[in-house]
Amino acid sequence: MKRILLTVEYDGTAYAGWQRQINGLAVQQVLEEALSSACGHPVTVTGASRTDAGVHALDQKVHFDTGSTIPPDKYPFVLNTMLPPDIRVLEGREVPADFHARFLTAGKTYTYRIWNARHASALRRNTHWHVPVPLNEAPVRQALLTLTGKHDFAAFQAAGGTAKTTIRTLRSADLEVKGNEWILTVSGDAFLYNMVRIIAGTVVEIGLGKFGPDAFTKAFETLDRLALGMTAPAHGLELTQVRYPEKAFTDPSSVRWHEEETNGSTD
Known part of the structure; x- marks a missing residue:
């Protein structure tokens, strides 16, 4: 299994926010459905920020685990053919197995x-x-x-x-x-x-x-x-923009985990 980090841009107008929910379509749900289809197995993603309904993102960061053979840098090309035009994947890269998109932000x-x-x-x-x-x-x-x-x-x-x-x-x-x-x-x-x-x-x-x-x-x-x-x-x-210390990409265990606890969104 590999851990992949994606950079995602989206127009939040049509969505009930980033986080999956039962009463509306969320960006997370749309991205997970595309990834599950592309990878051939169920995929759950973790985002750096849980934006509210209507909020936009230029640099949302998300990580997920997969056994897929898709090269990390090819995820934008694969996913952007499957996603609606108001969600775009800009970059993909492999990160260490203990990297965390939300808790390691600087x-x-x-x-x-x-x-x-x-x-x-x-x-x-x-x-x-x-x-x-x-x-x-x-x-x-x-x-x-x-x-x-x-x-x-x-x-x-x-x-x-x-x-x-x-x-x-x-x-x-x-x-x-x-x-x-x-x-x-x-x-x-x-x-x-x-x-x-x-x-x-x-x-x-x-x-x-x-x-x-x-x-x-x-x-x-x-x-x-x-x-x-x-x-x-x-x-x-x-x-x-979401920023990470450089060590997060090489030695995540050396970075202090930073948890922003909210009951919904940090935005």
Whole structure:
């Protein structure tokens, strides 16, 4: 048996999230069905991130075990003839038997996109949150400066999150404004349930003047979810990058396993 790591890109619009479930079609189910057919035996995959319904991914990582003779680098060519056009496998590689796509991550980057214009965009309706009222950029940039570093992000977790610890480290929180498009990019070691969407929702409410630029600082002090803004819609969110320490590909047993416990999604 070999353990294979795939890089998967998907448009989450038509799916009930990444994780298999009984009441909707999930990306995991579609990928597993294609892999089971290609490999000639039932295949179960493990993803690095359990994205919610409507969330997209540019760099989802998944691992699975197989006795198939398909060369690892040929999985994209085999699977992309079987998958729907909104799911694509970009890369395949063999990894050690004890590699784990979820528990060995060293960090992730998420991107949240906002379309700030009076009228919605037809072409961006599935990838951007439409905010029709003009946003003030200056207080948002001021607020983002307070977000990075190691903090207790308890206030940034949606109800139902079950993480063992709410201490997280954000490496960066950047905003790019290109005309009507606002692009928020957040990188960190790990994320809580709906954490990025809560950050994005608060960014918009700071831009609207409903919260001050000290909103994130107050949330760190009070640990109160009500100190922050709404949870932004799922469809504006993208899992942009999943990172692993280099040793994960050569000696996984030497890497500290990192478990983000949630009852659903880390997004």
